[in-house]
Amino acid sequence: MKRADFLKVFGGALALPAALPFAARASKSPASDAGRSNCVLVPSETAGPFPLDLGENDFFFRQDISEGVPGVAMRQRIRIIGAGNCEPMPNVRVNIWHCDRDGGYSGYGALEGQTHCRGYQFTDANGECEFVSIVPGWYPGRVTHMHFQVFVSTQYSVVSQYTWPHAAVVEAVEANSAVYPAGPDPLSPEQDGGFVDGYDLQLATLEWDAAAGEYVSFYEATVEGEGVNGVGYLERQTAQVMNLGQNFPNPVADRTEIPLTLHAAAAVSWSLWSVQGRCVHRVEVGQLPAGDHRFAVDFAGLGLAPASYVYQVEVLAAGQRYTSVRRLTAL
Numbered sequence: 001m002k003r004a005d006f007l008k009v010f011g012g013a014l015a016l017p018a019a020l021p022f023a024a025r026a027s028k029s030p031a032s033d034a035g036r037s038n039c040v041l042v043p044s045e046t047a048g049p050f051p052l053d054l055g056e057n058d059f060f061f062r063q064d065i066s067e068g069v070p071g072v073a074m075r076q077r078i079r080i081i082g083a084g085n086c087e088p089m090p091n092v093r094v095n096i097w098h099c100d101r102d103g104g105y106s107g108y109g110a111l112e113g114q115t116h117c118r119g120y121q122f123t124d125a126n127g128e129c130e131f132v133s134i135v136p137g138w139y140p141g142r143v144t145h146m147h148f149q150v151f152v153s154t155q156y157s158v159v160s161q162y163t164w165p166h167a168a169v170v171e172a173v174e175a176n177s178a179v180y181p182a183g184p185d186p187l188s189p190e191q192d193g194g195f196v197d198g199y200d201l202q203l204a205t206l207e208w209d210a211a212a213g214e215y216v217s218f219y220e221a222t223v224e225g226e227g228v229n230g231v232g233y234l235e236r237q238t239a240q241v242m243n244l245g246q247n248f249p250n251p252v253a254d255r256t257e258i259p260l261t262l263h264a265a266a267a268v269s270w271s272l273w274s275v276q277g278r279c280v281h282r283v284e285v286g287q288l289p290a291g292d293h294r295f296a297v298d299f300a301g302l303g304l305a306p307a308s309y310v311y312q313v314e315v316l317a318a319g320q321r322y323t324s325v326r327r328l329t330a331l
């Protein structure tokens with residue numbers, strides 16, 4: 001399967017409604033436990049003035065979204081929680097985008113045609129994904145902030161934003177004044193109209209990791225769902241043909257198995273992808289009968305490095321193609 005075809009599996013939700021009503025709004029004061037949602041639905045926001053359809057370009061499926069633009073390195077970790085049972089949501093797509101150090105957004109104005117500081121990932125078994133970028137800058141009227149969108153299914157996604165403790169952002173910029181010529185953010189979150197209803201559910205952590213030479217940020221958001229993939233039209237159609245299970249064991253030491261249940265005879269193939277969006281292994285299984293099947297993956301034999309991967313199963317049945325994806329971790 002071509003990379004573009006693989007990514008189309010996750011592009012369908014982009015044209016659907018952005019969010020459903022949320023159940024709770026933030027209060028006026030920041031949380032003492034920054035980065036934690038406490039299983040309360042994150043406030044829904046507009047996509048902001050500078051969104052782009054991340055499905056328009058294949059390479060937006062990536063971890064490092066910095067593209068080498070100036071700025072202090074930041075590793076952003078995000079966890080998605082389902083409000084229905086307060087459990088992590090694996091295998092959901094998370095888009096993020098933010099401005100560069102000068103407050104500009106790629107794809108707009110003088111930065112038209114550029115793509116930095118944008119990308120998406122899929123959450124692992126712990127509901128987490130990770131991006132590598134820079135500490136964002138700011139622009140008039142807004143504090144330093146990050147936009148994100150979670151695609152729970154092809155029929156439901158939520159758009160929101162978060163910021164960081166103001167003192168931590170100011171410290172990061174002042175410690176690197178040569179890199180941030182505009183200086184520290186003059187506004188606090190309380191002065192930003194984007195967080196006028198509070199931001200205690202929209203506050204990430206920001207800490208310096210001296211050993212890694214980068215800032216590390218953590219943010220947890222709660223969305224509609226029950227700690228499993230959401231179900232939309234495409235998911236219901238696929239479920240009539242097949243059910244793709246989570247690989248076992250996961251995490252993987254050297255070998256694992258991918259379980260698949262077919263509800264009718266079908267031609268099957270499966271592929272393994274790096275989180276940078278590169279297909280690292282593909283198997284054309286061929287025609288299989290209805291029933292339970294398992295596909296062995298020998299990471300040691302394939303010479304694959306310890307990392308996170310995404311596996312996809314494609315099924316051709318009655319002239320229609322169906323796909324399903326899960327994420328795994330190799331130790």
